[in-house]
Amino acid sequence: MPRSYRSPGRYLAYAVQGLILLNVGYSLWIWDFFLALVGMFGFFLTTVPYIVSRRADISMPWEVNLLIALSLYLHVAGHISDYYMVFSPYYDKIAHFVSSITISVLGFVLVLLVDRYSGLRLTRPMIVFFIVIFTMGLGALWEIYEYLFDTLFAMALQHGLDDTMTDLIFDLFGAVIIAAVGNFYLRRLTKEEMAGLFLKPGTKKEL
Numbered sequence: 001m002p003r004s005y006r007s008p009g010r011y012l013a014y015a016v017q018g019l020i021l022l023n024v025g026y027s028l029w030i031w032d033f034f035l036a037l038v039g040m041f042g043f044f045l046t047t048v049p050y051i052v053s054r055r056a057d058i059s060m061p062w063e064v065n066l067l068i069a070l071s072l073y074l075h076v077a078g079h080i081s082d083y084y085m086v087f088s089p090y091y092d093k094i095a096h097f098v099s100s101i102t103i104s105v106l107g108f109v110l111v112l113l114v115d116r117y118s119g120l121r122l123t124r125p126m127i128v129f130f131i132v133i134f135t136m137g138l139g140a141l142w143e144i145y146e147y148l149f150d151t152l153f154a155m156a157l158q159h160g161l162d163d164t165m166t167d168l169i170f171d172l173f174g175a176v177i178i179a180a181v182g183n184f185y186l187r188r189l190t191k192e193e194m195a196g197l198f199l200k201p202g203t204k205k206e207l
Contacts, residue, residue, distance in 0.1 A: 010062040016069035017046050023073075023080040035080045042072040058113070059200045064105055071099040089163070096167045100135050100174025107134035108182050112195040124186045131179040132172070139171035 020043045027036035046069045049060045074095040078084040083091045111130045115122045122130075143164050146157035158164055185194060 010065065013046075013062055013066040013069045016066065016073050017043060020046065020069070020073050020076050023076050027080050032080075039076045039080060042076040046072055053200075057200050058198060060109075060198060064102075064109070067098070067102040067105060071095070071102040074098055089159075089166075092163075093166065093170050096139075096170040097174050100139060100171040101178060103138050104131050104135045104175045104178030107131050108178060109198050110134070112191060113198065115191055116195040122191075124183065127186065127191075128179045128183045131182055132175045135171060135175035135178075136168070139168055143167060 020039060024036050024039035024043065027033070027039055046065075049065050049068060053059050074091075078091060078095055084095075108127070108131050111122065111127050111134075114120065115127070143158070146164075149155045150157050
């Protein structure tokens with residue numbers, strides 16, 4: 001059984017997923033079906049790690065599942081409960097920071113597994129660099145998404161150049177923190193040992 005399912009900490013991730021569903025219920029209560037759809041999509045994304053764990057040899061620690069659920073909850077609740085406006089501009093920056101931490105962790109896991117199975121033999125500096133570039137790339141795509149929705153659907157997701165650049169700076173903060181943590185552990189453990197933390201026990205190196 002995957003380690004994330006055995007740990008009591010997994011209930012924290014379940015609780016945050018429940019909060020997302022509560023926001024979906026509130027959206028339905030106020031007859032805002034678009035936000036309800038957004039909330040359901042966010043909830044679905046929180047279930048992806050569990051689906052992957054059941055169908056593959058990957059086993060995400062509960063801490064990673066909690067980060068994924070928390071980052072998605074912050075964005076869902078920001079829109080549905082209007083926290084982005086109520087706690088502007090701080091809520092948006094916190095959401096970006098938590099999301100960048102989550103994406104950086106997932107990027108770290110991704111590059112470790114790709115290196116393990118592809119035989120790329122990436123060096124520690126290359127892995128650290130990938131974490132930052134991966135996070136900033138997705139952060140830039142998020143800003144493009146906000147710009148397009150504002151332009152095409154007359155929404156107000158962005159609030160000028162300062163808002164966009166500050167979001168990207170917070171994304172960079174999160175990426176640098178996880179890159180530094182990754183660099184710290186890679187100095188003490190091999191890439192194979194690190195990758196093994198995200199695999200089910202007994203998983204072979206070959207696909």
